[in-house]
Amino acid sequence: MNILFTTTLALMLSIASHSQEKNIETESVTLDNLITFIVEHYSIQTDSTKTKNITFLIETYADSFNTEDSVILKQAFKLLSKRVTEDDLISIVAYSHFNGIALNQTEATGIKKLLYVVEHPKSSVKTFEDDGIELAYEFAKENFIEDSDNSVVMIRIPNRTTEVAKTESKETKITTNRKSNALVLTAIALLPEIISVIKD
Template sequence: MKHLTITFSVVLFSSIVTSQELNIDTKSVSIDNLITFIVDTIDRKTEDSDMPSENITFLIQTPVNDLRTEHIVILNQAFKLVSKRLSEDDSISIITYSGFSGIALNQSSPKDLKAILYAIENLKPSVKEFHDDGIELAYEFTKENFMEDSVNSVIMIRNPKGSRDEEEIVQHVKATKKRTNVVLITAMALLPEIISVIKD
């Protein structure tokens, strides 16, 4: 498990470096706070809006099987809200990580609500090809589908009751914080709950 945690940290670091090179924003939110997060961070666009288009990859942490019913309900409501706030010029994708990793929804219009909700309600069956690391996949996917003159971002939707033991990651950050600041920066970007550990 220690090797897995170290590997996870290295992948996060390399993903952040790649994202910085291509100016891919990274945001992180717990699934329980997702709706509030969308209200606060995704502006509603009007027909005459001059805001740049959005290219968002949603990266959802999953258990080994599909999400629990209450989490599916939250995601359904959240993506309905995303659909209302974004325009036809924007695009969203859905990728999973942790319990199972893969592309559940390729780049789609946020207005294609039927396809989006189907992917949410059938995450595992929607993945055509499973990968070893969903986080790395998300950044590679975003890099390959990078849209010039758009705001390109990865939004990690963390599931605190998912399969990855985040306490192990916290312990790894504690052990390495005196040796490097890179892991700390990565951890702060993707796992806000360990900021308190960094401050100790």
């Protein structure tokens, strides 16, 4: 786990250093702090404010987000959509469990598209890639807009892979217990017949 984190961090720093040529700012935030992050980093827009071109890089741990994580993401994007203008752009890239572009550049106020991606993250990706982090920076560079605030915001969702593994383990255990119980009940039901065979 530490090796994976170190490799990811090294890759991020390497890619971020290349992206500095085009002034792509990199931010990293955990899902639990996302709403606070949006309040602190995206003030309500004025005419004098630079337009924003934000690529959200969201960690995935399953084919979809659990209810709690989905609610936080939806509330965060709803809040963000009220603090930006139609000139601002948002993209979403997924990484970890699956990697790919989930939402191409769209108006930051287009909340329906943002919420759809949160509800259907995997089906929103048209082409799956090997590395979502590298993909996000390549995408940000290709879609760089001069005289805008270009940024990649990594949203980390820690410890969810462990939770998913535990849930799957519990489900397997329940299935195994059901099979064991069925076997015991079958053996008890057949016991009189077995005894009569032994007697004969």
